[in-house]
Amino acid sequence: MADVVVVGAGLAGLAAAVAAAETGARVVICEKQPEIGGSTVLSAGLSAFAGTEEQATEGVADDAELLRRDLLETGQHRNDPALVDTYCAEQLTTYRWLRGMGIAYGEVHAASGQSVPRSHPTDTRVLVRTLLDRALERGADFLPETRVRRLLVEDGGVVGVVTDGGKLAARAVVLASGGFSRSPELLARFAPQMERALRGGGAGSTGDGMLMAWKAGAGVTDTPYIKGTFGIHPEPGGAEGGTGILAVYKGAIAVNGDGRRFIDESLPYKVIGDACLAQDGGIAHQIFDAGVMAHSDPSVPIYDFAARLDNGLLLQADTLDELAKQLDIPAEALTATVTEYNTAIEQGTPDPLGRRTLSGGVGRPTPIATAPFYAHPSTTVVLATYCGLTIDPHARVLDVYGEVIPGLYAAGEITGGLHGAGYVTGTSIGKAAIFGRIAGLSASEEAKSA
Template identity: 60%
Template structure:
């Protein structure tokens, strides 16, 4: 892995033999692609435009849906790929591409075992919204990235940081590499195959306005590098965008950039909290999938909401699952606390009478 100066990076990339596989991005997708290719004997080069790895993976809650795992068996949970498929299709309300769902369900258990063999560990298993059994497996996302990076290095994968890919090189209708920018200088990096694993575009307002205008008022989270680089490169090379109407916002994200919050947010609504708008009113069934909750929240005035909960919900705190780590947010001052609903209403700026009526009605 290299974080060396731009001059030596450029010289090294120019002088080196073209790799069999060039991967753009060091999130989970990119690093998994790199490791898998290296395990099959390919020479692999990974480029990351930022100075550090992880992308949005490092900011995620670290939850993955698997069926038939060791952790489930140990807990006496009976699950199957067929049950997982049925739950996904039900959540998708008939809009899913069933061929993609089938691939996911067929390969998910093999992928889980492969990741565990690489050293990724899973802890708490719980039932997320839309799951008929507990199958959300938690892991520390930053630790997972470190594990994948270490394994990639052991397999001889070269990883270069601080290099932005700006254009796919296309010859005779085939992608043969990428054009990269290193401190203002353009360098061609050739490869037999190119993997675009650059993430989304939540940090690119222009793309949001063009392709998902319904998300412009959402909180623009995700990694700082989520600017749609790979999507734009593919688009310019002749590919197209699809499924953009189905891009959804995730409920529960902290609305301000703050060093105390990693970006995962909390979902206290799944542990007993009530979601209220700035009128102090409940506006949604909190048991819905978090993307549906996000849609409902965006429809509220100000496009924000509060999750209001009591000590009973607080006691359901789970430090091993970031979205349920309420005590951690309390310790860093990210939670507003009060002894009465009247006091809380004053703190969060909602009408006290409406908040009291909402909570009493919810209980």
């Protein structure tokens, strides 16, 4: 019998496996795909940590209290404060634990919901590989292409799992099978407003673990707050891969098929995502000029505009008229929209849609005036689902009445409660690592006491 069975080999599952194996537990990791990594390896790899060495090097003053405030304010205080406190209390320990295994973080930068630069980039393929190797070194068994279908439940407690290959008995089970961004059925049930959005996330993100836990009586939270991300090219199976571009945050405007702006482009990309879906066809166009193109940055995929030009995802023209023709939108309307936008900036009068900055509280808009002009057809994609199972600060799954389900733990995107009504960039990866580690430690402790 295993002490701990971990379902899913993304960041949360592998962090749980390492943490449990480090305490001497006998761990078995089941992954339904042939490869490890799930959504984690598709992601931009940004982790929200506060008070790190990278921040200190760059002179960024940050701490757990500021992080806590950002999480609660961005989540509009709909978050579970106990989970927010746990994230803040454990984030530096987790960061050091990962660094101790050789994980390196690059230059920090600011992103949505962060009052100071707090996004720590890392190579997620190296991250998951390092964790798997560490778990294997500590004696864990890894079963790829092993789909867990059901939980084994006895007397209300979880005692193992049923896989395609048969039953696996365990003293504790950690569900770390990710979200449901790839499940049309679950999205239709919880986020019908995302019907027209593209679906991102790992191929395995089909909500399997959530269904299994439901059957065992688990509660679910934060489902009303599923949001998509603006900026991805709508081309099916797009050359863009996981993320789109956010030229709007460097000075582009977003216009609809009538050539009209429809939102203050400095707002969070999730808010623009909702507004974009409400436009005809669910499509918008990010329109910008050579001045914005000059800010293209190959090291940050969402700002790598030049790469989009190279791979044919940007339209380019010497005049706005010509650009409008390529986009098949009314040229007069596009010119009038840009003229109105530029005039407000030049005359210092209020922007018609209330835009005052480039993004959040940062930067000042500049006129769109220098040829060549560019357009990036953009829509909204559901990359992650941000909601899910109710857990306590020990990552124990709570049932619909808030009571612990013995033997069952969950971590990562499968869980709800941390984000509340809004999302701070970097806290999905952060949550997977922090609560994955906690789940592994807690599950191992329960297994030992059994």
